[in-house]
Amino acid sequence: MLSIGRLGILTGGGDAPGxxxxxxxxxxxxxxxxxxxxxxxxxxxxxxxxxxxxxxxPRDVTGILRLGGTILGTVNTGNPFAASVATSAGTRxxxxxxxxxxxxxxLDALIAIGGDGTLAIAYQFCELGIPIVGVPKTIDNDIVxxxxxxxxxxxxxxxTDAIDRLHTTAEAHRRILIVEVMGRYAGWIALHSGVAGGxxxxxxxxxxxDLAIVARRxxxxxxxxxxxxIVVAAEGAYxxxxxxxxxxxxxxxxxxxxxxxxxxxxxxxxRETGKETRSVVLGHLQRGGAPTSxxxxxxxxFGGKAVELVLRGEFGTMVAFAPPDIIARPLxxxxxxxxxxxxxxxxxxxxxxxGVTFGD
Ligand code: F6P
Numbered sequence: 001m002l003s004i005g006r007l008g009i010l011t012g013g014g015d016a017p018g019x020x021x022x023x024x025x026x027x028x029x030x031x032x033x034x035x036x037x038x039x040x041x042x043x044x045x046x047x048x049x050x051x052x053x054x055x056x057x058p059r060d061v062t063g064i065l066r067l068g069g070t071i072l073g074t075v076n077t078g079n080p081f082a083a084s085v086a087t088s089a090g091t092r093x094x095x096x097x098x099x100x101x102x103x104x105x106x107l108d109a110l111i112a113i114g115g116d117g118t119l120a121i122a123y124q125f126c127e128l129g130i131p132i133v134g135v136p137k138t139i140d141n142d143i144v145x146x147x148x149x150x151x152x153x154x155x156x157x158x159x160t161d162a163i164d165r166l167h168t169t170a171e172a173h174r175r176i177l178i179v180e181v182m183g184r185y186a187g188w189i190a191l192h193s194g195v196a197g198g199x200x201x202x203x204x205x206x207x208x209x210d211l212a213i214v215a216r217r218x219x220x221x222x223x224x225x226x227x228x229x230i231v232v233a234a235e236g237a238y239x240x241x242x243x244x245x246x247x248x249x250x251x252x253x254x255x256x257x258x259x260x261x262x263x264x265x266x267x268x269x270x271r272e273t274g275k276e277t278r279s280v281v282l283g284h285l286q287r288g289g290a291p292t293s294x295x296x297x298x299x300x301x302f303g304g305k306a307v308e309l310v311l312r313g314e315f316g317t318m319v320a321f322a323p324p325d326i327i328a329r330p331l332x333x334x335x336x337x338x339x340x341x342x343x344x345x346x347x348x349x350x351x352x353x354x355g356v357t358f359g360d
Contacts, residue, residue, distance in 0.1 A: 002313045006036045008053070008102070008110040011070040012043035012118030016137045016151025017291035018299035020064040020071055022113050025303025027061045033311065038107065043075040043114070044121060047098040048087050050105055065300075066290045078253030079117060081124050099128050109310045113137050115149075116338065117255075119318060123331040126316040133309045134318035134331055135302045139287055142186035144339040145329040146320035150299040155182065155286040156192045162282055163197025163230060174227035176218060176269055178279040180262030182286050183234045186340045189286070190234035191347060194356070200229040201357045203265065205236035205244075206341045209359025211265070215272035217357040222275070231269070233262050240359075259283075301326045 009026050011019050027037045039056040040046035046053050064071055080094045087097055102110070109131040112122040115138040122132045136143040139155035159181050170177040179199075183189040187204025194202035201217060203209045218229045235258040238244050245260035259281065266279035291299065298321060305319045305326040317328040341348060352358065 001311045002108075004030075004035050004108045004310055006038060006106050006108055007307075007310060008038045008040045008047075008105070008107045009056070009072070010040035010043055010046055010110070010112055011072045011074045011137075012112060012114035012121070013074060013076045013138070014115065015069050015074055015287055016139045016149070017068045017154040017287070017289060018150030018295040019074075019113060019137060020061075020067045020069065021150070021291060021296050021299035022135055022137070022303040022306075023056070023071060024061040024064050025300040026111055026307055027056045028058050029304050029307040031058050033307065035307075038105065039072050040110075042073040043118060044080070044098055044125075045075055046072070047101045047105070048085060048094075050101065053105065065296060068288050068290060076117065076255075078255065079121050079124075080253065081121060083253075095124070095128065098125065099130060102130055109133070109315065111135060111306045111310065115140070116143055116335070119143070119331060120335045123316070123335045126331060131310075131313075131315040132331075133306045133315060135306050136318055136320065139189065140183045140186055141188040142184060142339050143334060144337045145318065145334045147323055148298060148321045150291065150295040150302065151287070152188065153294045153298075154289065154292045155189055156196065157292050158286050158289065159189060159193035159232075159282055160196040162280070163193060163199065163232065166280065167198070167230060170228040170230060173276065176229045176231065176266070176273065176275050176277040178231045178233055178262045178266045178269070178277065180233050180235055180259070180279060180281045182282070183236060184258060185236045185338055187234045187237070188341060190232045190237070191341055191345075191351070194232035195347060195351050197230065197232070199232040199356065201231040201359065202351065203231065203233040203237035203261070203359055204341055205234055205238065206343070207358045207360050208238055208240040208242070210240050211268050211272060211359065214265075214357055214359045215269055218269065218273055218275070222273075231265060233265055235259055235261060237261050
C-alpha cells in the first residue's frame with residue numbers, strides 16, 4: 001500500500017445522478033484510511049488556482065448520497081489541455097499550470113470522475129506524471145469497458161415514467177406520441193426506456209431508420225385496433241441517407257448539441273399516417289433528480305474501489321463494472337472509444353422479436 005497524504009477529487013463533463021454518491025464514498029473511505037481529501041471545483045479548472053478547491057471531511061458529505069448534480073461543480077467545454085489560460089501567474093499553457101499546481105497544492109493523487117472527455121484529459125495528465133484513477137460517469141452509458149455507468153439507470157427510470165404518462169394521453173386522443181431522449185451517439189437510453197415503457201418504435205443512432213417502415217408499423221397497429229402509438233427517438237437517431245439533427249454545431253471546444261429529431265419524426269409521421277402526432281423532448285430532466293438505488297450502490301462501489309486503487313498505486317486506470325465485480329481497466333484501453341448498442345444485443349433482438357420496429 002502507498003502512503004497517500006492528500007487526495008484530490010474532481011467531477012467533469014455533463015452531470016449525472018450519482019456524482020455526489022461517488023464523492024461521498026471517496027471522502028468517507030479515504031478519511032477512514034487517514035487520507036485528507038481535497039475537493040477540486042469545476043473539473044480540472046479547479047487546479048488552475050489554489051483557491052478553487054476545499055478540504056472535504058465526512059461532515060461535508062453527510063446527506064449528499066441522494067442528491068443529483070455535484071457539490072464540486074463541473075465543466076463540459078471540451079479538452080483545454082494545450083490551450084492558453086489566464087491565471088494569477090500570467091498567461092500559461094493549461095496543462096503545465098495544472099501539473100505545477102497539483103504539486104504546489106501538495107496532492108499525492110487524483111480521482112477524476114467523468115465521461116469520455118474527462119477520462120481522455122485524465123489520461124493525458126497521467127502521461128505527464130499525475131497519478132490519476134478515473135471513475136466513469138454518464139447517463140449515456142457509452143463508455144467502453146464498463147457494463148454500466150452510474151446515472152444511466154436513473155435516466156432510464158425517468159424516461160420510462162415519462163413514457164408511461166404519455167401512453168395514457170396518447171391512447172385517450174388516439175395520437176402518435178414521439179419521445180426524444182438523450183444519449184448522444186448511442187441508443188442505450190432509448191433502447192432501455194423504450195422496452196421498459198412498451199414503445200412501438202425505437203429509433204437509435206446505431207440503426208439509421210426508414211420512416212416508411214415505421215409508418216407502416218404504426219398503420220398496422222391502427223388496423224388491428226390500437227389507435228395510438230409511442231415512438232422513442234434517441235437524440236442521435238437519423239434517417240437512412242439523412243443527417244443528425246443538430247441544435248448547434250460544434251464551436252470553440254464545445255461539442256455539437258444534438259436535438260430536434262423528435263419533432264422531425266413527428267412531422268413526417270403525421271404526413272405518412274394522417275394521424276395527429278405530438279413530440280416531447282425530455283432533455284436535461286433526464287440528468288436531474290435523485291439517483292436510483294442501483295445508481296447509488298454502483299456509485300458507492302466505484303468510489304470505494306477508486307480509493308483502493310489509489311492506495312495500491314494502480315494509476316492510469318478506471319474503475320469499471322464487470323458484473324458482479326468492480327474491477328480496474330487501463331485508461332489507455334478506453335479513451336477515444338464509444339460503446340454503442342451492438343447489433344447482436346440481446347435486448348435489441350428481444351424487442352424486434354416482440355414486434356418493436358427500429359425502422360430497418
Ligand atoms: O453526455 C450527456 C448528455 O446529457 C448527452 O446525452 C447530451 O447530448 C449532452 O450531454 C447535453 O449536453 P449539454 O448539457 O451541454 O446540453
